[in-house]
Amino acid sequence: xxxxxxxxxxxxxxxxxxxxxxxxxxxxxxxxxxxxxxxxxxxxxxxxxxxxxxxxxxxxxxxxxxxxxxxxxxxxxxxxxxxxxxxxxxxxxxxxxxxxxxxxxxxxxxxxxxxxxxxxxxxxxxxxxxxxxxxxxxxxxxxxxxxxxxxxxxxxxxxxxxxxxxxxxxxxxxxxxxxxxxxxxxxxxxxxxxxxxxxxxxxxxxxxxxxxxxxxxxxxxxxxxxxxxxxxxxxxxxxxxxxxxxxxxxxxxxxxxxxxxxxxxxxxxxxxxxxxxxxxxxxxxxxxxxxxxxxxxxxxxxxxxxxxxxxxxxxxxxxxxxxxxxxxxxxxxxxxxx
Numbered sequence: 520x521x522x523x524x525x526x527x528x529x530x531x532x533x534x535x536x537x538x539x540x541x542x543x544x545x546x547x548x549x550x551x552x553x554x555x556x557x558x559x560x561x562x563x564x565x566x567x568x569x570x571x572x573x574x575x576x577x578x579x580x581x582x583x584x585x586x587x588x589x590x591x592x593x594x595x596x597x598x599x600x601x602x603x604x605x606x607x608x609x610x611x612x613x614x615x616x617x618x619x620x621x622x623x624x625x626x627x628x629x630x631x632x633x634x635x636x637x638x639x640x641x642x643x644x645x646x647x648x649x650x651x652x653x654x655x656x657x658x659x660x661x662x663x664x665x666x667x668x669x670x671x672x673x674x675x676x677x678x679x680x681x682x683x684x685x686x687x688x689x690x691x692x693x694x695x696x697x698x699x700x701x702x703x704x705x706x707x708x709x710x711x712x713x714x715x716x717x718x719x720x721x722x723x724x725x726x727x728x729x730x731x732x733x734x735x736x737x738x739x740x741x742x743x744x745x746x747x748x749x750x751x752x753x754x755x756x757x758x759x760x761x762x763x764x765x766x767x768x769x770x771x772x773x774x775x776x777x778x779x780x781x782x783x784x785x786x787x788x789x790x791x792x793x794x795x796x797x798x799x800x801x802x803x804x805x806x807x808x809x810x811x812x813x814x815x816x817x818x819x820x821x822x823x824x825x826x827x828x829x830x831x832x833x834x835x836x837x838x839x840x841x842x843x844x845x846x847x848x849x850x851x852x853x854x855x856x857x
Contacts, residue, residue: 524732525685525753525778526554526628528817528851530843533736533755533782534632534687535559535569535827537836541605544836545612549620551840553847554821556630556687557609557676561829566602569634569689570642575602576633576668580660582643590644591651614679624681631676633669635690635735636662636725637718641701642692649704652696658713662721666728673731687734687755688725693718694739719748726752734780738826743768755780757825758805770809773819781805782825784843788835795845796857798822802850803857816854822847 531554536544544558561568566575570589574582574596581599583592617623634642640651640658651657673684695701699712726733726749735746736755743764746754754772758765758781772779783798802820806813822843828836849857 525734525821527778527819527821528847529553530822530840530845530847531630531780532556532840532843533738533786533823533827534689535561535829537562537829537831537833539563541609541612543833545609545616547837547840549613549616551837552844554628554630554685555613556632557613559632559827559829560605560609563605566598567605570639571598572602572606573634573639573643573665573668574599575606576672577639577661577664578667578671580664585644585648588642588644591646591657593646610676610679617680617682622680622682626681626683628685629676629680629682630685630687630734631672632687632689632736633665633672635688635693636665636721637696637713638690638692639665641696649708650701650710652701652710652713653703653708659721662725666725669725669729673729683731685732685734686729687736688722689736691736691738693737693745694742697742697745715742715745716748719745722749722752734778736780741765741768743771747771750775751777753778753780753821755782755823757782759783759785759825761805766805766809769805770811773809773811773815776819778819778821780821780823782823784822784824784839784846786824786826786828786839787831788838793842795842795849798842798846799849799854800857802846803854813854813857816850816857817852820850822850 536558539562549555581592581595582589583596583598640661643651676684696713697715701710703710734753734755741756824839
């Protein structure tokens with residue numbers, strides 16, 4: 520699947536929202552965004568955060584809580600039941616909202632987010648306390664389990680909403696995985712680096728298995744060495760202060776027809792008021808710096824906040840998504856006029 524299958528000239532959220540009320544958060548996301556997404560509410564606690572939700576996604580790899588986070592388990596646990604219940608609640612809410620709005624069965628695009636297999640492997644423990652990343656076979660199992668779990672998740676969302684589903688893989692730790700800097704159990708037992716090519720090969724297999732458009736989201740330093748091996752995968756990054764390497768990487772992505780999810784709207788309230796026109800104009804200036812035709816702003820760019828909104832106030836979360844949506848519409852209408 521190619522990034523070109525994504526709608527452009529729109530805005531979307533990264534995933535997380537503040538608070539614990541699924542209905543309120545989903546109403547904001549689906550009310551403000553043309554490309555809405557399944558909300559994540561980590562403030563609900565265990566099983567609701569990025570990694571905890573994977574207890575409801577992974578297939579045949581049960582998870583449980585551990586002293587410092589999450590651990591693979593021998594059998595399904597209370598964590599798995601809680602994560603599954605929270606995910607079902609979120610889907611129920613969206614289905615109701617879409618039915619009321621008349622969206623069901625229209626083929627409208629909807630985005631879901633899951634933790635990528637390498638961030639999961641770097642975050643979850645084996646039963647011996649080591650990171651999953653320490654065990655090559657266990658990492659392979661996580662990749663395969665994630666692929667099948669996401670495929671099933673997509674199928675359920677398609678069945679409930681009659682939507683075209685886009686999957687966002689959240690990989691905030693993939694840079695540490697590639698560099699070999701994930702913290703080990705002890706300093707005498709380091710975790711090996713996994714080359715970018717090897718990571719890309721595994722992610723490509725996952726993308727092929729899922730069979731829908733995929734976005735790779737990384738809130739760390741952009742890894743263009745990874746993305747260059749992932750043709751057809753869209754890239755979601757913070758572009759507030761792009762480096763020269765980032766400008767080259769964005770040019771590479773767009774030149775091959777890929778889609779950039781441009782994180783430009785702050786994830787917490789800024790000191791000064793922010794207008795959608797300012798966001799759109801800055802993105803236009805960015806394409807000028809790279810030397811790209813501004814048409815790419817309508818064809819290859821989706822506007823997003825710089826990261827998730829879990830740390831924002833409820834007021835700013837709604838405002839940020841409204842600005843994001845309006846900026847996306849400005850890019851989609853007449854970017855040459857910006």
